[in-house]
Amino acid sequence: MIFVTGGAGFIGSNFVLDWLAQNDEPVVNFDKxxxxGNMNNLASVRQDPRHIFVQGDIGNTAQVAALLAQHKPRAIVHFAAESHVDRSIHGPAAFVETNVNGTFGLLEASRAYWNALPDDEKAAFRFLHVSTDxxxxxxxxxxxxxxxTTQYAPNSPYSASKAASDHLVRSYHHTYGLPTLTTNCSNNYGSYHFPEKLIPLIITNARAGKPLPIYGDGQQVRDWxxxxxxxxxxxxxxxxxxxGEVYNVGGWNEKANLDVVHTLCDILDELDPKAGGSYRDQITYVTDRPGHDRRYAIDARKIERELGWKPVETFDTGIRKTIQWYLANQEWVKDVQSGDYLKWVEKNYEQRQNPVETK
Structure with a gap:
């Protein structure tokens, strides 16, 4: 049995689905x-007895402690987090509450549970914390x-809250001996990605005939x-x-945001052409995000060298699979684009509506 936090979110639900597709070990999926968090992501395992879903808050230490005592997991995989930079700019308090205080509460419950385990189970237990580049x-x-070993230098409330959680996890290993693992990943993309993020936003806006907003000059580089x-x-x-170790996880796919959008438009032109032109015609440049980091890139040689992992997908193969998934799952897209989501989009972009010149 493993205990997964945030398993109804984008990466967490993909992890749960992949886990259950590859082995029979049950999962307790704990999500607020x-x-x-979208239960439709998990529709295919709704009746699977190996998938035990519990709604709750990682900051509720008593609830977490009771679940750990009940299910006795051999590992905790911690995805639960507020994760959108723009949302952290508009409302940083939620990011401190979930990413910092929530992780602290989860660590406290995990430490108490781990301390009470028999020696052999204690040695085998792991707390894996999923973080960001x-x-x-x-x-x-x-x-x-x-x-x-790169020095931490977070530049947004989101990244600062994740940095704080990384430090807490590190401290619980070095102070208490809790057997922690931390992964810092680059920008993810794929199925079940909430459409506030760049790639799903562009796909959904393109098909709806809406503007495709590009922050600044679109030359911000990410490793996908x-x-x-x-x-x-x-x-x-x-x-x-x-x-106690940290492993950086990257795709070896550095791309400028504008190049990503061009690729999305070109594949959509091929797979789902619109009448009277290209989806590129909908590209609009808007005011950049405050404090927007210019480039991220991950050196993923350590995880390949020590653990033998490297990505299977190139950007070209992965992005095509992603677009095909969105085209085949329009009901999912429709369901997640609720009134609350539309209000958020309006709030985020209302200050960026005037196109900006780029050179």
């Missing part, structure tokens, strides 16, 4: 079901990619990681990672 800050165009590759990396770290 905020706007980004954004904790490292930003890179110049010619800087070397982030490694596991297909979500199933990320899930495979987490499984491998859980299986063979050394307690």
């Amino acid at each position: 079901l905020t706007y980004a 954004e904790v490292y800050g930003t890179l110049g165009p010619n800087d070397a990619p982030f490694t596991e 990681l297909y979500v199933s590759d990320h899930c495979a990396a987490i499984r491998r770290v859980l299986e063979a990672g050394k307690p």
